[in-house]
Amino acid sequence: MFKIAVLPGDGIGVEIVPQALKALKAIGEKYGHSFEFTEALVGGAAYDAKGHPLPEETLELCEQSDAVLLGAIGGPKWDNLPVELRPEAGALLPLRRELALYANLRPCVVFPSLIHASTLKEEVLQGVDILIVRELTGGIYFGEKSRELAADGQKATDVLSYSTYEIKRIAKIAFEAARQRKKKLCSVDKANVLESSRLWRETVTDMAREYPDVELTHMYVDNCAMQLIRNPRQFDVIVTENMFGDILTDEASMLTGSLGMLASASIGGEVGLYEPAHGSAPDIAGQNKANPLATILSAALLLRYSLKLEKEAQAIEEAVRKVIDAGYRTPDLAEPGKTILGTSEMGDLVAQTILEG
Ligand code: IPM
Numbered sequence: 001m002f003k004i005a006v007l008p009g010d011g012i013g014v015e016i017v018p019q020a021l022k023a024l025k026a027i028g029e030k031y032g033h034s035f036e037f038t039e040a041l042v043g044g045a046a047y048d049a050k051g052h053p054l055p056e057e058t059l060e061l062c063e064q065s066d067a068v069l070l071g072a073i074g075g076p077k078w079d080n081l082p083v084e085l086r087p088e089a090g091a092l093l094p095l096r097r098e099l100a101l102y103a104n105l106r107p108c109v110v111f112p113s114l115i116h117a118s119t120l121k122e123e124v125l126q127g128v129d130i131l132i133v134r135e136l137t138g139g140i141y142f143g144e145k146s147r148e149l150a151a152d153g154q155k156a157t158d159v160l161s162y163s164t165y166e167i168k169r170i171a172k173i174a175f176e177a178a179r180q181r182k183k184k185l186c187s188v189d190k191a192n193v194l195e196s197s198r199l200w201r202e203t204v205t206d207m208a209r210e211y212p213d214v215e216l217t218h219m220y221v222d223n224c225a226m227q228l229i230r231n232p233r234q235f236d237v238i239v240t241e242n243m244f245g246d247i248l249t250d251e252a253s254m255l256t257g258s259l260g261m262l263a264s265a266s267i268g269g270e271v272g273l274y275e276p277a278h279g280s281a282p283d284i285a286g287q288n289k290a291n292p293l294a295t296i297l298s299a300a301l302l303l304r305y306s307l308k309l310e311k312e313a314q315a316i317e318e319a320v321r322k323v324i325d326a327g328y329r330t331p332d333l334a335e336p337g338k339t340i341l342g343t344s345e346m347g348d349l350v351a352q353t354i355l356e357g
């Protein structure tokens with residue numbers, strides 16, 4: 001029996017998470033696993049019901065589970081709360097920190113039949129398969145923050161720091177991942193300007209001696225942003241710090257056609273957390289329009305990394321590919337001649353495809 005904490009969150013989170021549960025239930029049925037799903041509140045929904053975006057009982061449930069499946073959090077309703085009560089700073093970042101999820105893996109794979117959904121040219125996208133490894137519990141998102149009075153107003157400060165320990169542990173995940181793939185690792189930093197990046201580069205370079213089979217390169221983040229669009233096929237695994245990874249993964253998602261396709265796994269601690277890379281999309285919430293595939297693909301990562309069920313993970317990925325190949329799309333991927341499905345219908349179809357697969 002696998003215990004899964006289910007945190008739908010806000011906005012489209014409550015629509016997409018049930019679709020991933022349908023996929024997991026189909027996997028359970030087909031491969032004889034039993035899952036115990038326990039729901040809890042997080043984000044704005046938790047603030048409204050309990051007065052805090054990350055209630056104690058939600059954190060406890062996560063800590064006692066084998067893995068956590070999260071939808072998305074936040075929305076305009078909670079944007080003006082004090083920072084510690086906002087869904088992002090008050091729930092998502094503390095959840096990542098409390099569960100020690102220092103490694104965020106965001107696979108960016110182009111499904112051939114979605115190539116036309118991207119704004120980029122087909123010949124640029126063919127064969128793109130990148131794994132971005134983003135450091136998730138350090139850097140400027142977690143550094144000290146302050147405000148003080150200054151001559152003509154205020155001064156605001158966010159501290160960016162990294163220790164050798166933090167860099168080594170994320171680099172290790174990236175080197176190991178590269179070893180399982182095409183054995184190419186690109187470490188992205190801003191070592192021409194930032195001291196934390198110089199330590200990052202030195203540390204990653206030192207570690208490369210333990211991985212003689214992996215080809216290590218370094219790239220400045222501004223150049224990487226450009227290279228991702230110019231020639232994304234040059235990348236296999238990218239490792240980078242928290243903020244650079246946040247930005248580069250949104251950019252890289254467009255290689256796949258839609259931000260709605262990008263799954264993510266946050267690992268490193270005892271309990272992994274799986275969530276789509278996109279947000280709560282308040283503009284389309286409640287309309288059965290959201291693309292559930294990033295969340296369904298995140299459930300595949302949950303099977304792979306937390307439950308070590310590789311065959312089952314592939315069965316979900318395969319079902320998603322089949323559904324897309326058969327011409328089914330959510331509105332974000334709309335193209336002439338394709339069949340548009342709602343969020344829930346897409347979830348049903350993927351689950352059914354898993355059962356038939
Ligand atoms: C992400 C999101 C979050 C992040 C936000 C919501 C705090 O953009 O998971 O990429 O920056 O990590």
Ligand code: MG
Pocket residue numbers: 246247250277
């Ligand atoms: Mg982001």
